[in-house]
Structures are given as C-alpha cells and as structure tokens.
Amino acid sequence: xxASSSGQTSIGVDQDLIEATPGNVVDYRKVxxxxxxxxxxxxxxxxxxxxxxxxxxxxxxxxxxxxxxEVGQGFQKISEPTKKLLELVISGKCRHTNHExxxxxxxxxxxxxxxxxxxxxxxPNRMTSSKRIDGIAAVIIALSRIIVQTxxxxxxxxxxxxxxxxxx
Numbered sequence: 001x002x003a004s005s006s007g008q009t010s011i012g013v014d015q016d017l018i019e020a021t022p023g024n025v026v027d028y029r030k031v032x033x034x035x036x037x038x039x040x041x042x043x044x045x046x047x048x049x050x051x052x053x054x055x056x057x058x059x060x061x062x063x064x065x066x067x068x069x070e071v072g073q074g075f076q077k078i079s080e081p082t083k084k085l086l087e088l089v090i091s092g093k094c095r096h097t098n099h100e101x102x103x104x105x106x107x108x109x110x111x112x113x114x115x116x117x118x119x120x121x122x123x124p125n126r127m128t129s130s131k132r133i134d135g136i137a138a139v140i141i142a143l144s145r146i147i148v149q150t151x152x153x154x155x156x157x158x159x160x161x162x163x164x165x166x167x168x
Contacts, residue, residue: 012101018135028057035061045149048141071141079118081143082111085136105135 012018019034021027038044048071049058058068071077088094096102108131112122121140124131 012104015100017099017101031057032061032064035066036064039066046145048145050137050141069145071144073120073137075114075116075118075120078120078140078144081140081147082119082121084143084147085140099135102135102139105133109133109136 013020019030021030035044035047045067047058047061047066047068049068050073051058051070052073058070061068085094108124110122110124111119113119121133121137123133123137
C-alpha cells in the first residue's frame, strides 16, 4: 500500500496499524523484505497471491525459495475460503484483536453471488469510493491456503516433537 492512499488507510498508517511505502505505488522491494522476515520468524509454507499485477513479484520470490501459489479471485477459487471466513465470524470462532483497519475493511465488504451458491468479495471501485477490502481479501487468500494445508500432515505428526536440552 502506498502512503498516499486516501481514506481510512491513512489513519491505519498514522496509527502504525499497517505499513505503507512512500509514494503513489507499492514498493515491492519492501513487500519482499517483509516476506523474508516472516519466513525467518514463522513456518511460512505458502505465499498465496492474486495473480493480477503480482506475477513478476511471485517469480522473484520463487527464485528466492518461496512457495508461491496463485489464488485467482473468481468464484471457483475464492468461494470456499470466503464462506469459511463467514462461518468463522458467525460461529464466534474468528478471534481477532478488533484491528481497526481490518474492522473497517470488513465494514466495506460486500459479496457477489454467481447464483449457484458461490460467493466472492466485491471490490469497491477505487475511482468512486474510498472503501477498501484489501485486508479481508488477504485473509481470504490465506484461508484458501490453510484449507489446502489442512489436508497435509504436520511435520510433528510425521517425526514427533524434538526436545532440545535437558528437560530436568
């Protein structure tokens, strides 16, 4: 996100709730830095990405050893994780810290249906609206990868827990 974005996102930047890059465009070098940091700190299995305007970044990340997975934004790819997020929210199983920017993104969210019980987020027109759903879209992309990963065994199930040092 660029620092010159309008609306609520500038409040999020001012409050250190989101990180912005200077100027009118996203600095993908900063995005890569943050992903490198996340890979060091967490068990980062996949980087799910919207292929629209992210192809070059994903190629560079793959060259650095990241597992990048395209998550298209059509009904076929995004309906299941969108429904999963709604299920988690409605059932009270979605735990969050009332993050102001994500809460605002959720308030801006509307869904589009294909008439076959499939849904996807409907992105507001950036030229006519200050509403943004980027944070919620990122959560849905992450959920799409979690849904796939839940079918895989954890490394701990395969090898067990390794204890370092003397437990006494």
